[in-house]
Amino acid sequence: MNKLLVVSVLLAVLALSAEGFRMPRQAEDEEQGTLTMFSNTIKSYYSDAVNTISDYVETIKGLKVEEKVRNLYSETTTILSTYNSIVQDQLYHLFTGQQ
Template identity: 70%
Template sequence: MKLLVVTVLLGLLAVSVEGFRMPRQVEEEEQGPLTTFTNGIKSYYSDVVNTVHDYVDTIKGLKIEEKIKNLYTETSTIVSTYSGIFQDQLYHVFYAQQ
């Protein structure tokens, strides 16, 4: 019985190993000047895109949008308060005599 189980397991292992093949490594062909230039441009472009992406992620991490919204809310509250006080003062300057 053990021999049958071992034989079945070895058979499954052999089938699995046969299905798992390593891809061949293609030998790199000698690159011409145009290919070298194009690859350099592509590499430079990907580096720039990655750098900008990192900067955007850093800026999002600082939560600048939230800080700007809070600053706007606080500023508008302060300005409306002081403009109300200023309107009251002007009203009393011009209409307090009557």
């Protein structure tokens, strides 16, 4: 008798919970106007472009381009300051001459 009661309670719970999982009916597609189709197309192209650009930005960030540019800048300024000092020294000796 207890098994029958347990089975009937479980069956009732399952039946009530299954009722909550019903899918709502989908309305039939309404005919879209020209302006709606045009705006949906523009929105689609815009979202595709934004997604593509976001992917490119993430790819560039993955390549660590910013770090490479910073290193290139620091190395270039170091080299140019060295050559600038050499040119200043040469110009100084060119204009002052030997005394």
